[in-house]
Amino acid sequence: MSKKLTLEQVSQLEGRAKAIRSSIVSMVTEAQSGHPGGSLSAADILTTLYFAEMNVNPENPHQVDRDRLVLSKGHAAPVLYATLAEKGFFPKEELLTLRKIDSRLQGHPSMKNLPGIDMSTGSLGQGLSAAAGMALAARLDGSDHRVYAILGDGELEEGMVWEGAMFAAHYKLDNLTAFVDFNGLQIDGPVSEVLSPLPIPEKWQAFSWNVIEIDGHDINAIYDAIQIAKTVKGKPTMIVAKTVKGKGVCQMENKAEWHGTAPSREQCELFLGQLNDLEAGV
Numbered sequence: 355m356s357k358k359l360t361l362e363q364v365s366q367l368e369g370r371a372k373a374i375r376s377s378i379v380s381m382v383t384e385a386q387s388g389h390p391g392g393s394l395s396a397a398d399i400l401t402t403l404y405f406a407e408m409n410v411n412p413e414n415p416h417q418v419d420r421d422r423l424v425l426s427k428g429h430a431a432p433v434l435y436a437t438l439a440e441k442g443f444f445p446k447e448e449l450l451t452l453r454k455i456d457s458r459l460q461g462h463p464s465m466k467n468l469p470g471i472d473m474s475t476g477s478l479g480q481g482l483s484a485a486a487g488m489a490l491a492a493r494l495d496g497s498d499h500r501v502y503a504i505l506g507d508g509e510l511e512e513g514m515v516w517e518g519a520m521f522a523a524h525y526k527l528d529n530l531t532a533f534v535d536f537n538g539l540q541i542d543g544p545v546s547e548v549l550s551p552l553p554i555p556e557k558w559q560a561f562s563w564n565v566i567e568i569d570g571h572d573i574n575a576i577y578d579a580i581q582i583a584k585t586v587k588g589k590p591t592m593i594v595a596k597t598v599k600g601k602g603v604c605q606m607e608n609k610a611e612w613h614g615t616a617p618s619r620e621q622c623e624l625f626l627g628q629l630n631d632l633e634a635g636v
Contacts, residue, residue, distance in 0.1 A: 359406065359577050367573045370440060371401040375602045376629045377436035377449050383622035385453040388461065391612040392506060393433035395537040395570070395597040400437040402576040403502060412442040415469035421499050422472040422488050426481020427506035427535065428462040429614070434471070435459050443470035479512025481505065482532060486522040489530040489590075500584070503532040508540030510551035516561065522590040523562035530590040531583040535570065537599040541613040558592040570595025602629055 359367070374397045382388035400423075404410065408421040425434045432452065439446045444458075451457035458467040462476030473484045485503035492499055509515060522530055534554055542548050551557065558565045564586045568575040576595070583591035599613070600606025603625045617625060 357581055359574055364573050367401055367405055370405055371397045372629055374401060374436040374440055376626055378432045379617060379622055379625045381432055381449040381452040383617045384450045386616045387453045388432055388616055389429045389614045391599045391606060392427060392430045394601045395599050396430055396433050396504060396535045398571045398573060399504060399533055399576055399595060400433055402573055404437050404441050406577055407580050415443060419497060419499050422501045424473045424481045424485040424503045425463055425475055426503050427509055428475030431463050434463055438470040478509045479514035482515055482518035485530060486518050486527055489527040490525055492529055501530050505532060505534050507534055507536045507545050507551060511549045519561040526588045527590045528587050533593045533595050535597055536594055537597040539599045539610040543610050555594050562589060564589050564591040565594060567594045570597035571601060
């Protein structure tokens, strides 16, 4: 594997991820609604995809040969919105309209409203099937663009996930790479107690996927896994990314109650201070 990130590139990506986390906290606070915990846990994955890997162009969001991303865990829309704004698809100021009447930034992503969104999502379990369909369509069109999907670990309790898994393996969709944001928590508590999808890597292997396990907050590990997935032929790849719910805000980390709770104004100020300290290396 020849492509590697430089130390400078990793530092820049880490800075982007921290900025995206700050945007997530700010926009959910302004809305007094939304899902911060699982948005924060996926920030490093989306940062690496959009700023180090995916072929996307904010000036031409519908270009035919662009790579596609499906945020199957659509309730984590704040991380997608924050990433797209950071990339330049729309002004960052618009992030503070999250979940407001007539805003383009609704509680779940809508491909009709906002540039850069490839699939409307929200009903858990459906995104992988959509991504698999996109990947098969790319093959039939003779296109070499790639499709990415991000699933939640609690989402793996949905039966349609496994229908999509069978479909992708059956059609040998090696242009499809998916991530499980494995933070171990869902809105009702630990995934192992609500309706356990464990062991996650072994299940995907049993469905004939190539499986890679990584630290989902290690930029190098995320990037390297993506590069490995591109070399695998004849099967899709699932990257099982071990993450921390609420990553970056110590009061939120590993706490299920922050799955769908908005910070108060006072909490927001405290949390942004933490993230600013991280960005400054304090």
